[in-house]
Amino acid sequence: MAIVVFGAGFLGQRCARDIPGARLSSVDVTDTSAVAEELRTHRARAAVNCAGATGKPNVDWCERHPFETQRANVGGALSVAEACAEARVYLVHMGSGCIFYGPAPAAGGWREDDFANPTSLYSRSKYAADLMLANLPDVAIARLRMPIAGEPHPRNLITKLVGYKYVVDVENSVTVIDDLVMVIRALIAKRPTGIFHVTNPGSMRHRDLLRMYRDMVDPSHECTLIDERELVDRGLATHARSNCILSSSRLTALGIHMRPIDTALRDALSQYARHRKNGLARGTPPKASGEVAASEAHDIPIRTSCGGARSGPTA
Numbered sequence: 001m002a003i004v005v006f007g008a009g010f011l012g013q014r015c016a017r018d019i020p021g022a023r024l025s026s027v028d029v030t031d032t033s034a035v036a037e038e039l040r041t042h043r044a045r046a047a048v049n050c051a052g053a054t055g056k057p058n059v060d061w062c063e064r065h066p067f068e069t070q071r072a073n074v075g076g077a078l079s080v081a082e083a084c085a086e087a088r089v090y091l092v093h094m095g096s097g098c099i100f101y102g103p104a105p106a107a108g109g110w111r112e113d114d115f116a117n118p119t120s121l122y123s124r125s126k127y128a129a130d131l132m133l134a135n136l137p138d139v140a141i142a143r144l145r146m147p148i149a150g151e152p153h154p155r156n157l158i159t160k161l162v163g164y165k166y167v168v169d170v171e172n173s174v175t176v177i178d179d180l181v182m183v184i185r186a187l188i189a190k191r192p193t194g195i196f197h198v199t200n201p202g203s204m205r206h207r208d209l210l211r212m213y214r215d216m217v218d219p220s221h222e223c224t225l226i227d228e229r230e231l232v233d234r235g236l237a238t239h240a241r242s243n244c245i246l247s248s249s250r251l252t253a254l255g256i257h258m259r260p261i262d263t264a265l266r267d268a269l270s271q272y273a274r275h276r277k278n279g280l281a282r283g284t285p286p287k288a289s290g291e292v293a294a295s296e297a298h299d300i301p302i303r304t305s306c307g308g309a310r311s312g313p314t315a
């Protein structure tokens with residue numbers, strides 16, 4: 001009996017690689033009968049939904065494609081949940097912590113049962129799916145933030161930040177993918193329901209990651225830190241990004257513990273250094289993406305190569 005992973009993107013491929021017994025499926029998740037067929041074919045005991053519209057090259061795309069975004073992120077999530085319910089298959093759905101903007105209402109960070117305040121179309125679509133799926137039997141929602149991996153990838157926060165000339169220095173909860181995979185495996189074993197914040201304990205400023213990157217990966221790396229207001233004042237962003245701290249109290253209550261962010265980040269960076277060294281030895285170092293300012297990682301990188309003018313989405 002298999003674990004079917006829907007969505008053959010960054011996280012789907014990682015889950016399929018690292019979860020024993022996983023099968024990666026790229027069927028259209030908005031097609032309930034195709035999803036049901038996949039579950040039958042693989043005699044699924046659990047499913048992980050990593051399919052979704054995240055935008056190419058970034059979530060700006062979603063603002064300009066509201067119907068495609070809702071279809072994949074809300075309709076697709078519902079179709080997968082429906083097919084899983086009919087087949088009595090436990091589902092872990094990938095949610096996002098980027099539905100919270102700003103300081104949490106209480107100390108300790110945004111909790112799983114706090115009402116969110118999403119503003120971008122992408123984050124609204126993610127929250128809409130959460131509201132629909134949160135009370136279904138046999139469904140867990142894993143909300144992650146700004147994934148960090150040990151190998152270079154355009155969606156890896158390390159790769160993103162080191163490719164930017166200007167980086168907004170904000171403090172956030174983040175998710176190291178090795179820990180995310182461990183959590184998904186634990187959820188499938190324990191089969192709890194409802195929403196779980198899957199972020200490493202502690203928070204991280206972008207400057208911390210970049211300092212560790214210089215220490216552990218590339219001492220010659222340079223960039224300029226700017227603050228959030230400067231990003232808006234320079235006209236580089238049209239609306240605020242999600243920067244927030246999450247509390248992962250529901251995972252802790254289940255006895256599922258992610259590594260503290262300092263430890264997990266150090267581990268990811270040492271893997272990253274090995275990949276980079278091997279790449280350099282092969283003559284293919286990871287490429288930087290040029291002059292870009294970042295605010296929120298999965299959110300919108302903004303090109304500033306033309307004298308600071310905002311060139312907008314590049315999808």
Ligand SMILES: NC(=O)c1ccc[n+]([C@@H]2O[C@H](COP(=O)([O-])OP(=O)(O)OC[C@H]3O[C@@H](n4cnc5c(N)ncnc54)[C@H](OP(=O)(O)O)[C@@H]3O)[C@@H](O)[C@H]2O)c1
Nearest residue numbers: 007008009010011028029050051052054072094095096298
């Ligand atoms: N990466 C992050 O920063 C982050 C943070 C929080 C939450 N998440 C959530 O985690 C999930 C996976 O994200 P990711 O980083 O792996 O994004 P990704 O690399 O863009 O992967 C998403 C995959 O879903 C596919 N897809 C889109 N619509 C589909 C549909 N109707 N049926 C089947 N597949 C479909 C995409 O295919 P195409 O490329 O062909 O469109 C892509 O392969 C998403 O739900 C995302 O919202 C991601």
